[in-house]
Amino acid sequence: MNTERTDTVEARAARHAALSDPSRLRIVDLLTLGDLSPSEIRTTLGIAGNLVTHHLNALESAGMVARSRSEADKRRSYIHLTDNALVGLTPGRTEGASRVVFVCTANSARSQLAAALWATHSSIPATSGGTRPAEQIAVGAIATANRHDLDLPQEPPRALGAVLTDSDFVVTVCDNAHEELGVAGHLHWSIPDPVRVGTDDAFDTAYDELERRIAELAPRLTAT
Incomplete structure (x- = not known):
């Protein structure tokens, strides 16, 4: 068995599974062109903060997003897509x-x-x-x-x-x-x-x- 190929397929499957939720798919679409803070995602999607946290945790577990601390307000963070987030997937925002x-x-x-x-x-x-x-x-x-x-x-x-x-x-x-x-x-x-x-x-x-x-x-x- 080709272990590397199997791992790649499993990683792709995990990303697809993470995107099976409409809110998570919308979050990824938004992040394909720019970074957003959790509060900006909450405002854009119009959903509760605890749901944003849940969706971001699911995307992070699938290796699709990562967080960075704001250089301005250290209490604030920004969410961005990882380098491999869209491998095998097609971005949807133009x-x-x-x-x-x-x-x-x-x-x-x-x-x-x-x-x-x-x-x-x-x-x-x-x-x-x-x-x-x-x-x-x-x-x-x-x-x-x-x-x-x-x-x-x-x-x-x-x-x-x-x-x-x-x-x-x-x-x-x-x-x-x-x-x-x-x-x-x-x-x-x-x-x-x-x-x-x-x-x-x-x-x-x-x-x-x-x-x-x-x-x-x-x-x-x-x-x-």
């Missing part, structure tokens, strides 16, 4: 957009890298902004872009209010910005701030996570 706006607090690293990465994956225009913009792009972000042959925009950090329009598709890539904006954003990616750590590894980790998420989102976002 969106439309005329322009994508990536947002972080300072608009000096993550949102700048995200806008530049987006241009390599999609023809839909993209830009970035910050809720409290810094004076200049972080040196670490520039160095990361250079290491990956990525062209960063020439504009300095800008305030979100100066770039945002009502028709933009907003992706927050910073817990602080997301929690400050609340429901104003369409998607949230809970990506640790590399500027706080300041190392090449921290910036490369943020870059890799942005690259992975953008590669997944781009083919599922259609121009409007």
Whole structure:
């Protein structure tokens, strides 16, 4: 017997079993493009908090979701899909957009890298902004872009209010910005701030996570 193949089939079966409940299927659909806190899931689905906890525990047991602590409010956590969550399954959520706006607090690293990465994956225009913009792009972000042959925009950090329009598709890539904006954003990616750590590894980790998420989102976002 091929043990590895049997284990793979059993893992897939566990994921399918976890998704047999309509609420858990809806949770996974929501998480295919962005991270959500348990309270945001409760509000979106309109179900009791104890049921959200039950469903998240079932998805976690099947290896489909994991939790991370908010860098802003340490009492808050975000739920995200694991790398293998959708292996053998088909995501069900698509969106439309005329322009994508990536947002972080300072608009000096993550949102700048995200806008530049987006241009390599999609023809839909993209830009970035910050809720409290810094004076200049972080040196670490520039160095990361250079290491990956990525062209960063020439504009300095800008305030979100100066770039945002009502028709933009907003992706927050910073817990602080997301929690400050609340429901104003369409998607949230809970990506640790590399500027706080300041190392090449921290910036490369943020870059890799942005690259992975953008590669997944781009083919599922259609121009409007």
